[in-house]
Amino acid sequence: MLSQEVNDRYTRVGAGTPTGELMRRYWHPISTVSQMNDKWTKKIRLLGEDLILYKDRSGTFGLMEPHCAHRRMNMIYGIPEENGLRCPYHGWLFDETGQCTEQPYEETEDPDARFKDKIQMKAYPLEVKAGLIFAYMGPAPAPLVPNWDVFAMDDVVRDIGMTILPFNWLQAQENSLDPVHLEWLHGYWSNFITEMRGEDSKWNIRTHEKIKFDEFEYGIYKKRVLSGGSDEDTSWREGHPIVFPYFLRQGGDGFNRDHWNMTGPAFQIRVPIDDYNTAHWWVMCHQKEAGAAEQKFEDIPFFSPPLALLDENDQPQYSLLDSNSAQDVAAWITQGEIADRTGEYLGRSDKGIIMFREMLEANIRRVEDGGDPMNTFRDPAENVYHGMVTELSPAAAANRSSGDMGGTGTGNLPFLRQGMASKFSPIMNQRGVAGGADADERRKKVGQ
Ligand code: FES
Numbered sequence: 378m379l380s381q382e383v384n385d386r387y388t389r390v391g392a393g394t395p396t397g398e399l400m401r402r403y404w405h406p407i408s409t410v411s412q413m414n415d416k417w418t419k420k421i422r423l424l425g426e427d428l429i430l431y432k433d434r435s436g437t438f439g440l441m442e443p444h445c446a447h448r449r450m451n452m453i454y455g456i457p458e459e460n461g462l463r464c465p466y467h468g469w470l471f472d473e474t475g476q477c478t479e480q481p482y483e484e485t486e487d488p489d490a491r492f493k494d495k496i497q498m499k500a501y502p503l504e505v506k507a508g509l510i511f512a513y514m515g516p517a518p519a520p521l522v523p524n525w526d527v528f529a530m531d532d533v534v535r536d537i538g539m540t541i542l543p544f545n546w547l548q549a550q551e552n553s554l555d556p557v558h559l560e561w562l563h564g565y566w567s568n569f570i571t572e573m574r575g576e577d578s579k580w581n582i583r584t585h586e587k588i589k590f591d592e593f594e595y596g597i598y599k600k601r602v603l604s605g606g607s608d609e610d611t612s613w614r615e616g617h618p619i620v621f622p623y624f625l626r627q628g629g630d631g632f633n634r635d636h637w638n639m640t641g642p643a644f645q646i647r648v649p650i651d652d653y654n655t656a657h658w659w660v661m662c663h664q665k666e667a668g669a670a671e672q673k674f675e676d677i678p679f680f681s682p683p684l685a686l687l688d689e690n691d692q693p694q695y696s697l698l699d700s701n702s703a704q705d706v707a708a709w710i711t712q713g714e715i716a717d718r719t720g721e722y723l724g725r726s727d728k729g730i731i732m733f734r735e736m737l738e739a740n741i742r743r744v745e746d747g748g749d750p751m752n753t754f755r756d757p758a759e760n761v762y763h764g765m766v767t768e769l770s771p772a773a774a775a776n777r778s779s780g781d782m783g784g785t786g787t788g789n790l791p792f793l794r795q796g797m798a799s800k801f802s803p804i805m806n807q808r809g810v811a812g813g814a815d816a817d818e819r820r821k822k823v824g825q
């Protein structure tokens with residue numbers, strides 16, 4: 378149970394709030410490059426600020442405050458020029474740093490006028506990596522965009538999903554530290570959903586025998602032994618990484634692609650739009666087919682999984698609840714816009730959540746003390762490639778038992794069958810390995 382003050386401390390993300398200032402030390406994905414293929418401007422909301430993302434005719438992206446510094450027309454109507462975005466109202470032009478570079482009428486009156494030099498729109502730096510456009514809203518100098526393996530590995534193809542979830546970021550992130558919900562939300566409830574859908578396949582639910590959480594360089598490993606398993610299982614020895622502040626790492630690792638389990642490395646990312654909304658990203662790497670050309674950023678497929686909400690009769694939409702992510706989202710939405718943690722009772726299954734809150738608190742304090750929070754990289758030599766071993770890694774495969782959750786034998790957990798991202802992934806659908814097919818069938822199709 379948290380006090381209201383602490384719940385606010387960990388959930389509010391506006392400028393000047395403790396978590397808002399922490400979040401301003403990280404680069405956040407705001408759009409895919411491919412989402413900008415057919416448009417020049419796009420509304421963005423990030424950490425409680427409304428912004429306009431644009432692309433100029435030279436292909437440079439910019440991110441600026443929405444209202445023109447002259448007489449406040451919204452720059453969503455802006456006209457792209459070779460270098461920057463021009464306000465259509467009176468033609469003032471701004472570059473990607475927010476600097477006004479042309480003021481047509483003012484310059485006509487006085488060619489030497491330097492009025493424009495004084496006009497600076499608020500603008501934030503952007504960087505493109507892995508087909509995503511990242512923004513940084515914190516103090517200069519900005520750190521490097523981390524080369525997480527999901528972003529940095531080459532010789533793969535990616536697809537990227539995003540859905541805006543109408544609740545606070547921390548609910549989604551805390552869920553990743555909550556192992557036991559797997560057997561209930563994705564097991565027992567899954568079986569009920571299957572029944573409601575008129576299907577007869579049932580999961581053989583494996584209960585949690587023990588759980589633990591280990592801190593590591595980038596975050597926390599979540600570890601478990603399920604009924605029928607043992608300490609030799611990769612789910613116990615290697616585990617499932619949560620990367621601070623808001624990533625869940627899924628899939629195998631990037632060191633050896635021979636053992637990717639249907640998808641390669643993937644991230645779920647929970648970017649705070651504001652206190653009450655979260656941009657939930659799924660970034661997925663897949664095997665590149667032999668001889669295929671390098672995937673261009675503008676060709677990366679973008680998808681947006683639908684939200685499973687109650688229907689018009691306030692009944693669960695079972696038709697949409699057949700994936701683990703949809704089930705997760707149903708749980709998170711119903712916790713409220715910001716979960717009231719003054720009314721929660723944490724049990725021994727929740728020690729990972731407590732550990733994550735301690736990590737959050739420690740990093741808020743690091744920022745308050747003028748330091749960099751964890752996962753800040755400033756030295757390029759230390760930012761070459763941040764790989765991590767997972768329970769689905771080839772390095773872990775030697776340890777994998779047939780009862781293991783990532784097992785190639787009797788793996789029988791729902792998420793192996795249908796993650797939301799895999800259900801809607803254009804690449805997996807194209808390859809015929811997405812959707813509700815049986816897990817063993819899918820593994821056969823991908824040759825594992
Ligand atoms: S309002 Fe933008 S140029 Fe006048």
Ligand SMILES: [Fe+2]
Binds near residue numbers: 701
């Ligand atoms: Fe889940």
